[in-house]
Amino acid sequence: MNPLDELVAHARQGFEEALIRVGFVAQHNHWNGTIAHGETCTKIALTLPPGFPFVPPRVKPAVDDPVPWSWHRELDGALCLVAEDDHHDLWWANTSVFLAHVQAWFENSDAGWVDDRPDLDLERYFRPSTDPRLYLYGELGQYDNAFVRFRPEPNNLMRLSGRGTRPAKTTRKFRDKFGYVADLGFVDRPPRGWADIEARIDPSVDLERQIRDHHLTVLVLTYSRGQHEAAIVLDVFSNEDGGVSVRRLRSAADTPQARSARSGPQAAELGRFSVAVIGVGAIGSFVADLLVRAGVRRLTLVDHDLVTPGNLVRHLVGPEGVGLAKPIAVKNHLTRSNTIAAARITTREVHLTSTDEALALLTGHDLIVNATADFAVTALLHAAAASIGTRIISAALQNGGATFRVDVLPPLDGQPTLAPSAIQPRRDTGPDCYEAGCGSPISPTPPHAVAEAAAATVRHAVGLLLRQPIHPAGEIRHLNAEPTAAA
Template sequence: MTSVGFDEYVAYARQHFEEGLIRAGFSEVEAGWEGPVPHSAGPTRVVIDLPPRFPFRPPRVAPVDHDAVPWSWHRDPDGGLCLVAEDDHDGLWWTEAPAFLEHVTAWFEHADTGWMGDRPDLDLDRYFQPSVDRRLYLYDDLDQYLNRSVRFSPSSNNTMRIKHGTRPRKAFERGKDRFGYVADLGEVDVPPRTWADISARIDSNADLDRRIRQQSVAIIVLIYRRGTHEGAIVLDVAPAKDGGTVVTCLRSGADTGAARSARAGALAPELRESRVAVVGAGALGSFIADMLVRCGVRHLTLIDDDVVMPGNLVRHLVGPDAVGLPKAEAVKQHLVRHNEALAGGISTINRALTSGADAVDHLRNHDLVVNATADFATTALLHVSARSLGTRVLSAALQNDGRNYRIDVLPPLEGAAPLPPSTTRADTEAPPLFEAGCGSPISPTPPHAVIEAAAATVRHAIGLLVDRPLHPAGETRHLHSSPEGSHQ
């Protein structure tokens, strides 16, 4: 689409929407388009304004009489109606005036009934102007600080971290710390928008007002609840010239175990106590280990006898600082560095798996063993050992220079047939590349194939760990062919 075509599309969308408003009884006024919105409690007159980015942003709707509509979580700080959630932008549905007006009517119907069954969004931050201080304020479990004084101290990456402590008496001891107080707003049905709204809700507000005027408190941390969900907001407070209090919102975030695991997936709690061994901490095994940890696994054994070489880095999880370390140790250091909770949960074995006794020991002491060695002898050893114990191994390998991968459940579940043997294709695209000290050519498997194969392996691993396997025998996939070319 040319720039002219784009402008024509935008102009048509705007004209089409405005014509729909006219048919619905709206008329153009200085602030936008004014007209009635019918609902069970009687019509409410609103003004609809089309933003400059329309149709790529929804219209703004505000009551003509702001106080005629109850304040709630579904109104913006300026009184406008919150009509479109951040996760409801599919299809630009608001470009059709009739559909949009139906949505506005539904908003008023929900407001008339008190927003029954409301989604508990924890977005109190948007009801306050942002502070000029753009540092990130981090807090841990706030219950330990409730109704107590705290300090925020500078940390890495332009962050401030919460600590216990009151403001020192001597000015030179204050340094770069900022001092504050933690209070509880309780259940919040209508979001506060001013310091007066906040002060009316919390205990010891008179003392806080005094301390804010004396500038011994510059930050207020508020805990609040909506239904079963708990949120927090960090506010910058300062005395105003008229005797009031200026309140702005600081950028903040929880640094807790719950916050770190909230995005790990719905199965993370089930995986927390799972014990997994990853045999082979090379490129594929390193990413498998990393994704298992990110998904919630907290007990991991890494097994590998090799060290990290400079040439490994392009496909491996670890970086240049790991060159020379045993691969298992290097992966452990990386995982612990990015998640302190794992420090006591990862063990390493810096030797190859070669004995049946060791294989049986790992199978007995882990809920799952994942073989990422791509070594036939190791795969066969684990397969025979698993079969003798009545358990199974998940074996993953990239093949044909990254053109395909296969993931085998060994032995297959429920008496299913194993996956058919893979075919080996000659690489005619480029001559083989050899590296000193290595008796076989360097595999040109690209990094994206490693990550794709690792992700698929982890999906199968999780399925086995929670007793919901993806497939009784595993999966093969041809990465350079259509999806129809895959086999499960």
């Protein structure tokens, strides 16, 4: 037996021995026992799945009827005991801890799930459809109680394209699907099938007949929990028993809110600011991308260089950008990838050299990020910022990618500027590599160093924009330094 098998066997044996000590009895593939809660007791069947202890035990009431159906039951009636954000360790492998958790579940159920969090996971209560496509929808309020049309798109997508009903005649090549949007309102307990759904929607619309006649094959249900709203897309069809079967389809919202929900809590505030990125090569291109993803919605990109094939390994853009000016290539990528309007991005294909240009950029933006790694440009922007009482952020990689530095210039609160970066020993990368058009060797900086430097730069930029600076002068980090243990 290998060490992993020994670990799994030991965990299972220890859990089962603890079950026996508290009165559980083995029966076939599960364990029968009793959980006391309040003034009553409930018999349960506990199963250790094959993946235990890396998968939590499953618990079902021995008799289903006395246990109220709620959002905290699985489709098969099992208790929903472990949420995704409870996976901080394998706490469920401790029998007493797990049984206490089961007891707390019953006590919360008895109390009616007071202060229940509004998880929007109605998909859990329907079996999956065999249709593998992803169904996308936008703002659904305009389609409430309306028949709608889904059209196929590349990447195995079906997109809600507007109102519509199935035409009387279609060809074999016809691939559109037709559905209906209904509002369930506030859902205190999840529906589990067609009967539950039908009881909650407008009875004046005979959806069952539409389904039997194959005019309707998709049902979009909107619902709410707490202050939150969501939707689920279902595959509906008549079955052999004369009823209606319901299966969940893969679906997702394609709305501005959905595209920005993971940007962080500061995204809305960051949308008020304008930022100029000077130098959109390796670091600067990723800085621009991360700023947009964080919520910044007004951007100016400045660079005089073109994208070449050799740039791609350390640059944001792909082969489609080769030959374009770097600001144009980055703008194209951002507008395709991050849903920022092209009109929100200004591009300037220039090399920054004059004080007038520097002052215009500084006065026209809330922040300048200098990623040129050009000392002359950095000095120009630093001097210009100091002259009008503002500041810039300057980012650069040094020591062949072994060090990055992010400078706040001038530093806040009269602090001194960061000291020069120490020379860090480099691993032997072999002889220097040169290419045509370059007067110096190609930098051995690895792509991951570029990503780290860009992330740190944006962290400092966001801090300055929100007046919550990370450090008054910036930071220097040696990426090849020995890690130190946390105190």
